[in-house]
Amino acid sequence: MKKAAIIGGGVIGGGWAARFLLNGWDVAVFDPDPEAERKIGEVLANARRALPALYDRAMPAEGTLSFAATIAEAVAGANWVQESVPERLEMKQKVYAEIQETLDPEAVIGSSTSGFKPSELQEGAKDPTQILVTHPFNPVYLLPLIEVVPGETFDPRAVDWAKKVLTDVGMYPLHVRKEIDAHIADRFLEAVWREALWLVKDGIATTEEIDEAIRMGFGLRWAQMGLFETYRVAGGEAGMKHFMAQFGPALEWPWTKLMDVPEFTDDLVDLIAEQSDAQSGRMSIRELERLRDDNLVGILRALKKNKAAAGGIIATHEERFPLTLEADLPVTVDRAIPQTWTDYNGHMNEAHYLEAGAQATDAFMVLIGADAEYIAGGNSYFTVENHLRYLDEMKAGEQLRVRTQVMRGEGKKLHLFHFIENGGGTLCATMETMLLHVSLETRRSCAPLPEVEAKLVAYAGAHSTLAKPDGAGRSIG
Amino acid sequence: MKKAAIIGGGVIGGGWAARFLLNGWDVAVFDPDPEAERKIGEVLANARRALPALYDRAMPAEGTLSFAATIAEAVAGANWVQESVPERLEMKQKVYAEIQETLDPEAVIGSSTSGFKPSELQEGAKDPTQILVTHPFNPVYLLPLIEVVPGETFDPRAVDWAKKVLTDVGMYPLHVRKEIDAHIADRFLEAVWREALWLVKDGIATTEEIDEAIRMGFGLRWAQMGLFETYRVAGGEAGMKHFMAQFGPALEWPWTKLMDVPEFTDDLVDLIAEQSDAQSGRMSIRELERLRDDNLVGILRALKKNKAAAGGIIATHEERFPLTLEADLPVTVDRAIPQTWTDYNGHMNEAHYLEAGAQATDAFMVLIGADAEYIAGGNSYFTVENHLRYLDEMKAGEQLRVRTQVMRGEGKKLHLFHFIENGGGTLCATMETMLLHVSLETRRSCAPLPEVEAKLVAYAGAHSTLAKPDGAGRSIG
Numbered sequence: 001m002k003k004a005a006i007i008g009g010g011v012i013g014g015g016w017a018a019r020f021l022l023n024g025w026d027v028a029v030f031d032p033d034p035e036a037e038r039k040i041g042e043v044l045a046n047a048r049r050a051l052p053a054l055y056d057r058a059m060p061a062e063g064t065l066s067f068a069a070t071i072a073e074a075v076a077g078a079n080w081v082q083e084s085v086p087e088r089l090e091m092k093q094k095v096y097a098e099i100q101e102t103l104d105p106e107a108v109i110g111s112s113t114s115g116f117k118p119s120e121l122q123e124g125a126k127d128p129t130q131i132l133v134t135h136p137f138n139p140v141y142l143l144p145l146i147e148v149v150p151g152e153t154f155d156p157r158a159v160d161w162a163k164k165v166l167t168d169v170g171m172y173p174l175h176v177r178k179e180i181d182a183h184i185a186d187r188f189l190e191a192v193w194r195e196a197l198w199l200v201k202d203g204i205a206t207t208e209e210i211d212e213a214i215r216m217g218f219g220l221r222w223a224q225m226g227l228f229e230t231y232r233v234a235g236g237e238a239g240m241k242h243f244m245a246q247f248g249p250a251l252e253w254p255w256t257k258l259m260d261v262p263e264f265t266d267d268l269v270d271l272i273a274e275q276s277d278a279q280s281g282r283m284s285i286r287e288l289e290r291l292r293d294d295n296l297v298g299i300l301r302a303l304k305k306n307k308a309a310a311g312g313i314i315a316t317h318e319e320r321f322p323l324t325l326e327a328d329l330p331v332t333v334d335r336a337i338p339q340t341w342t343d344y345n346g347h348m349n350e351a352h353y354l355e356a357g358a359q360a361t362d363a364f365m366v367l368i369g370a371d372a373e374y375i376a377g378g379n380s381y382f383t384v385e386n387h388l389r390y391l392d393e394m395k396a397g398e399q400l401r402v403r404t405q406v407m408r409g410e411g412k413k414l415h416l417f418h419f420i421e422n423g424g425g426t427l428c429a430t431m432e433t434m435l436l437h438v439s440l441e442t443r444r445s446c447a448p449l450p451e452v453e454a455k456l457v458a459y460a461g462a463h464s465t466l467a468k469p470d471g472a473g474r475s476i477g
Numbered sequence: 478m479k480k481a482a483i484i485g486g487g488v489i490g491g492g493w494a495a496r497f498l499l500n501g502w503d504v505a506v507f508d509p510d511p512e513a514e515r516k517i518g519e520v521l522a523n524a525r526r527a528l529p530a531l532y533d534r535a536m537p538a539e540g541t542l543s544f545a546a547t548i549a550e551a552v553a554g555a556n557w558v559q560e561s562v563p564e565r566l567e568m569k570q571k572v573y574a575e576i577q578e579t580l581d582p583e584a585v586i587g588s589s590t591s592g593f594k595p596s597e598l599q600e601g602a603k604d605p606t607q608i609l610v611t612h613p614f615n616p617v618y619l620l621p622l623i624e625v626v627p628g629e630t631f632d633p634r635a636v637d638w639a640k641k642v643l644t645d646v647g648m649y650p651l652h653v654r655k656e657i658d659a660h661i662a663d664r665f666l667e668a669v670w671r672e673a674l675w676l677v678k679d680g681i682a683t684t685e686e687i688d689e690a691i692r693m694g695f696g697l698r699w700a701q702m703g704l705f706e707t708y709r710v711a712g713g714e715a716g717m718k719h720f721m722a723q724f725g726p727a728l729e730w731p732w733t734k735l736m737d738v739p740e741f742t743d744d745l746v747d748l749i750a751e752q753s754d755a756q757s758g759r760m761s762i763r764e765l766e767r768l769r770d771d772n773l774v775g776i777l778r779a780l781k782k783n784k785a786a787a788g789g790i791i792a793t794h795e796e797r798f799p800l801t802l803e804a805d806l807p808v809t810v811d812r813a814i815p816q817t818w819t820d821y822n823g824h825m826n827e828a829h830y831l832e833a834g835a836q837a838t839d840a841f842m843v844l845i846g847a848d849a850e851y852i853a854g855g856n857s858y859f860t861v862e863n864h865l866r867y868l869d870e871m872k873a874g875e876q877l878r879v880r881t882q883v884m885r886g887e888g889k890k891l892h893l894f895h896f897i898e899n900g901g902g903t904l905c906a907t908m909e910t911m912l913l914h915v916s917l918e919t920r921r922s923c924a925p926l927p928e929v930e931a932k933l934v935a936y937a938g939a940h941s942t943l944a945k946p947d948g949a950g951r952s953i954g
Contacts, residue, residue, distance in 0.1 A: 011713060137694035138711050145694030172693045178681045184690040187676070191668040196704055199664070204655045211703025213661040215786045216649045217614035217622030219703060222696030224772040226688025227673055228749070229757050233765045234615050236488055240753040244746050269721050272705070276717040280706050288710045291785060295701040298779030305817055308772050309692045340782055344852055345917065350860040351835045355828035375821055382870075383827045387953050388863040393920065407954065415954060432953045440822065443870065475952035476864050476909045477884065477892060 002063075003028065005074040007095060008084035009036040012112050014043030015140025016082045017065065022051050022141070023169040024060030029067050030074035037067055047141035049397055050293040053338030054142075054300055054314050056359055057321040058399070071095065072102045079104070080165050082134070084112040092121055100126045108162050110134030114186050117179040118151030129155035132162055134173075135183055139289075142296045144172035144313045147183045170317040172310070200275065201268055208279035223299060224309045294339045301340065329463070330367060332360035332418070333402035337394055347393040353420060354388060357431035360402035360418045368455040370448070379449060381414060381435040389471050392428040399423030405469060409460035410453070412437045412445045417469045430471050479540075480505065482551040484572060485561035486513040489589050491520030492617025493559045494542065499528050499618070500646040501537030506544050507551035514544055524618035526874055527770040530815030531619075531777055531791050533836060534798040535876070548572065549579045556581070557642050559611070561589040569598055577603045585639050587611030591663050594656040595628030606632035609639055611650075612660055616766075619773045621649035621790045624660045647794040649787070677752065678745055685756035700776060701786045771816050778817065806940070807844055809837035809895070810879035814871055824870040830897060831865060834908035837879035837895045845932040847925070856926060858891060858912040866948050869905040876900030882946060886937035887930070889914045889922045894946045907948050 004020040006013045009031035017027045017040055029040060044065075052059050068074035075081050081103060085095055092111065099109060109131045111121055122128035133149035146166050150159050159175070166173040176183050182190060199205045205213070221230045228240075235243030280288060303311025333356055343349040361383070365371065370381060394400060401421045408415035413436060420429040437448045448456070481497040483490045486508035494504045494517055506517060521542075529536050545551035552558050558580060562572055569588065576586060586608045588598055599605035610626035623643050627636050636652070643650040653660050659667060676682045682690070698707045705717075712720030757765060780788025810833055820826040838860070842848065847858060871877060878898045885892035890913060897906040914925045925933070 011711065137698075143694050143697060145690065147690070172689070174686060174689050174693065176682070176686075178679075180681050184676065184682050184687065185694055187672050188669045188691065189695060191672045192665045192704060195664050195668045199661065202655075204657050205653070205661050207705035209651060209653075210661065211706050212649070212651050213622065213624070214665065214699050214703040215701055216651065216790070217620050217662055218666060219696065219699030219701070220620060220773060220776060220787060221614075221769075222691050223700035223776060224692060224696070225769055226691040226696060227669060228684035228753055229688050229765070230769070232753050232757055233762060233769055234488065236762055240750045241746055244749065269718055272721065273717045276705055276709050280709055285710060285713055288706070291783065292698075292702055292707070292710055294783050295780060295785050296697055298782055299697060299700060299776045302775030302779045302817065303772060305775055306768065306771050308768060310697060313693070340779065344849070345857050345859065349835065350863065351828055351832035354831040354863075354865075358826065358828045372821070380822050382822065382867070384867050385953050386827065386831075386863070386865045386867075388831075390859070390861050390863075393859075434953050473952050473954045475950050476862050476911050477950045 002026070003078045004080045004082060005030065005078040006082050006084070007071060007074065007099065009033060009040045010084065011043060011138060012136065012140060013082070013084040014040040015047070015136065015138065016084065018044050018047030018051065018141040019169045019171070021063050021065055022047060022059055024063050025169070026063040027065050028074040028078070029065070030071050046139070046289055046293060050297050051141050052336035053297045054304070055318045055321065056335050057318055058334040058336070059321060071098045075099050075103045077104070079107050081107060081109045082112065083109060087113060087115060089116060089120060092116070093124060096121070096125050096131055100130065105130065108132060108158050108165070110162065112136055115182050117181065118149050119179060122151060122153065128153055129158055132158065133183065134162060134166065137185070139293065142293060142300070144170065144310050145185065146171045146173050147176050147185065148173045149176040149179055149183055151179045170313065172313045197268065200272055206279070207272060207275040211279070224303060297338055298340050301338065329403040329405055330364065331401060332363035332404045333400065335400055337396050337398050337400050339396045342396045347395055350390065353390065353429045354386060354431065356400055356402060356420060357386070357388070357418045357433065360404050361416060361433060361435070364404050364416065368459065369452050374452065375440070378440045380438055380440055382438050383433055384436050385434040387432040387474065389430045392426055394422055394428050405466060406456070406459045406463045407472065409456035412447055414456065417472055419469070430469065432472055479503070480555045481557045481559060482507065482555040483559050483561070484548060484551065484576065486510060486517045487561065488520060488615060489613065489617060490559070490561040491517040492524070492613065492615065493561065495521050495524030495528065495618040496646045496648070498540050498542055499524060499536055501540050502646070503540040504542050505551040505555070506542070507548050523616070523766055523770060527774050528618050529813035530774045531781070532795045532798065533812050534795055535811040535813070536798060548575045552576050552580045554581070556584050558584060558586045559589065560586060564590060564592060566593060566597060569593070570601060573598070573602050573608055577607065582607065585609060585635050585642070587639065589613055592659050594658065595626050596656060599628060599630065605630055606635055609635065610660065611639060611643065614662070616770065619770060619777070621647065621787050622662065623648045623650050624653050624662065625650045626653040626656055626660055628656045647790065649790045674745065677749055683756070684749060684752040688756070701780060774815055775817050778815065806880040806882055807841065808878060809840035809881045810877065812877055814873050814875050814877050816873045819873045824872055827867065830867065830906045831863060831908065833877055833879060833897060834863070834865070834895045834910065837881050838893060838910060838912070841881050841893060845936065846929050851929065852917070855917045857915055857917055859915050860910055861913050862911040864909040864951065866907045869903055871899055871905050882943060883933070883936045883940045884949065886933035889924055891933065894949055896946070907946065909949055
């Protein structure tokens with residue numbers, strides 16, 4: 001079992017704890033704040049609701065969460081230490097000294113700092129090469145980006161280990177090759193923040209108008225392509241140079257006030273706080289967090305569908321989660337129910353029972369060798385008929401498992417029966433499905449290849465001793 | 478019929494043409510470029526593929542597209558003129574003079590300018606109050622944001638008319654109350670662009686690394702909440718002031734190079750073009766456009782599910798598209814098939830046939846008065862059984878219509894039969910569905926309210942003379 005030590009709780013430390021725990025790591029937290037356990041518990045509750053909903057398979061069993069009384073206790077036996085203490089350099093250096101008294105030399109110390117360079121963090125450390133910047137983005141349990149900044153004196157093995165661990169917990173390590181104040185992303189955030197402060201201060205726009213100007217337009221572009229690829233597309237066939245030739249002259253124009261930094265007066269702080277209350281005060285922070293997470297899960301699942309941007313990271317990570325086979329019937333789906341699958345009746349919508357059943361059919365196809373390669377070769381199964389019985393309600397966040405019985409498996413026809421159960425083992429629905437083997441070229445039925453048919457016949461034989469499922473062969477009305 | 482005149486084609490003018498045409502307006506284009514017709518045709522092809530896929534109802538019938546030989550011909554009888562000529566002030570002013578010779582004084586001239594202030598555009602015009610900035614974002618057929626900048630001398634009726642027209646074609650008009658160079662959004666884009674040029678020039682990051690730093694992290698946040706609301710949530714219960722107290726000091730730190738503008742040398746242009754080729758050159762611009770649009774449709778549909786951000790605009794706009802009732806069976810779904818509904822077999826996935834059928838059931842519920850208000854009162858129908866027959870493949874971009882026959886409609890049980898057809902009228906699937914009326918409080922079955930039952934009985938009576946549908950009451954196997 002792998003162990004992560006989280007030094008410093010709060011929203012960021014809690015997000016890290018959730019990432020590790022939900023990916024099967026044990027987590028020990030050290031934070032002198034007496035409220036730390038409650039705060040981390042709240043972040044974990046959000047994470048348990050959102051992170052598993054990204055995947056169409058069950059995540060590993062959760063690791064064990066503990067709270068340590070000292071740094072030494074937290075980091076003993078840890079493979080990874082994540083430091084998220086306040087942004088004060090001397091405090092961070094003091095914490096590293098204490099960590100390195102106990103920590104395994106093979107482990108890595110990642111810092112969540114948004115501003116300090118690794119060379120600053122490493123100053124005076126017993127082993128500077130063990131300390132890297134691994135800068136996350138809130139909510140840490142959903143956003144994949146981690147800026148990995150090793151600085152100038154680093155151990156390549158530590159960087160490789162850092163990338164491996166971060167990938168293991170479903171994140172995207174971006175190696176920042178040259179250290180610089182605020183790394184990369186926060187330089188953009190800071191630039192936009194400065195310009196936004198000016199616009200509010202000068203009375204050009206309110207906080208709400210600024211948010212709309214971002215999320216109704218370029219925010220949607222940046223969620224999937226970023227800056228340069230978006231502009232490359234905008235430039236059209238004429239290419240990137242043509243685009244820059246158009247945009248270039250604007251650099252000479254007074255299009256930002258960034259040469260100058262707004263004074264951070266109490267009046268400006270009050271103005272922004274008031275506008276923010278007017279904009280978002282109708283919802284509590286907890287409600288806003290859940291709306292944000294539901295939106296992020298929806299966006300990330302949409303990107304996953306096309307394996308694009310952050311969706312590609314999730315799709316690749318999901319392949320690591322194995323489907324467990326059971327003695328009697330194969331488990332073809334084991335997953336959490338995302339919020340996006342529910343409807344106005346407060347339960348899983350009828351269409352997603354079929355989506356789960358279709359995922360079960362897909363998983364069964366892989367079991368018999370009718371996988372992506374088989375399909376690329378021009379063969380597939382098309383569904384010709386489905387019959388669903390809805391026996392019990394299923395709710396967002398619940399576990400959903402499907403076990404699949406083969407009713408018939410010779411020749412062109414494939415007859416399956418899916419048992420759809422919740423985490424408590426209650427049968428919530430059944431789906432009976434009839435498929436036909438087809439050639440993707442002619443789009444007409446044909447016999448499956450012999451190796452697929454052989455596996456199918458073996459399953460059908462093994463299942464032939466089972467009772468006919470209740471509801472099989474039933475008609476409506 | 479309403480008419481829009483598009484002065485200046487290309488990617489932006491073409492996007493505007495698509496917005497108006499697909500929302501049922503007639504469109505006349507003037508562009509002296511001999512390639513204009515081909516270029517606009519390409520944008521339209523992309524728009525026809527993506528925009529209808531945002532909605533779960535059919536958009537209005539397309540208007541008529543024409544190409545005019547002169548500005549006068551294009552703007553004659555137009556209710557809206559959209560100017561998207563190159564960013565040269567004298568050229569724009571000359572175009573307005575020519576437009577105003579012919580244009581109806583009640584019509585509005587919107588300019589797509591990203592940099593000029595309305596007062597600059599209006600200088601010397603016959604009627605300055607007719608000219609506004611209406612600044613769009615690429616792709617104009619998908620992104621809802623329009624910055625409406627009327628400037629200091631404006632006619633409030635023109636602003637109201639502009640907002641109404643833009644809302645009518647599914648966009649989000651953001652009223653910019655004070656004119657300023659580059660309006661609002663482009664000031665942020667410019668700030669990020671400048672910082673990005675520095676990072677590339679100084680060898681800190683490549684174009685690809687910068688795009689990843691955006692799209693794997695804060696881009697996902699900005700797509701749904703923007704800047705201030707995101708930070709409000711990050712600040713937690715302590716609130717916006719607490720957040721700013723933490724972030725404030727960074728204003729004093731050297732976190733951007735924006736006080737200084739990078740020199741736009743040939744070397745820098747070449748460096749960026751080379752890095753962009755290395756990053757994205759494996760795909761053609763056409764392929765990138767389609768990936769971008771598929772991602773945007775997926776993201777926007779995910780936001781629509783929660784009626785959040787741009788998804789709220791789409792949900793509200795969709796309510797304007799009426800469902801037409803036919804003499805024999807009610808048409809309960811009429812829509813385009815989004816790319817996100819297809820699977821590895823190159824056709825609509827089986828689960829989305831049920832999703833379309835469930836939408837048909839929902840629409841039928843509204844017809845009999847079991848609508849949102851009825852559900853809010855604690856009553857609803859739960860599906861207990863579905864039987865689907867898949868008769869023909871359906872493809873992305875095709876039209877999908879559902880007609881619904883009532884098989885039984887007295888008491889607690891409701892038995893429906895949905896005919897799922899493509900745009901050519903071919904029956905591609907049937908879905909037989911049995912529902913039970915329930916109390917949302919007890920989650921148990923109960924009788925529907927009398928007014929709903931009365932409407933149901935009327936439908937069932939009218940449909941009782943129809944033949945029993947082929948496949949009704951059928952079982953699998």
